[in-house]
Amino acid sequence: MPTSIRLSPELEQRLNHLAASTGRTKAFYLRESIERGLEDIEDIYLAEARLTALKEGRSHTVSLNEVMAEYDLANPL
Numbered sequence: 001m002p003t004s005i006r007l008s009p010e011l012e013q014r015l016n017h018l019a020a021s022t023g024r025t026k027a028f029y030l031r032e033s034i035e036r037g038l039e040d041i042e043d044i045y046l047a048e049a050r051l052t053a054l055k056e057g058r059s060h061t062v063s064l065n066e067v068m069a070e071y072d073l074a075n076p077l
Helices: 009-022 026-055 064-070
Strands: none
């Protein structure tokens, strides 16, 4: 899926330098950056949504002891 983005001149210069120095394409490094960063970004946004749900009473927490008891597991500590 073709996608276009605008980079600041500084980022574009750094990307060009990296690609030229390593013989890889700029697209390679853009894909690599997205793949590595997307998981972190998803974690952040999902954690924020979970925290909001907790604060608004739409969700609740469960302690480790409750989980252990529910599944009849020995205490790991």
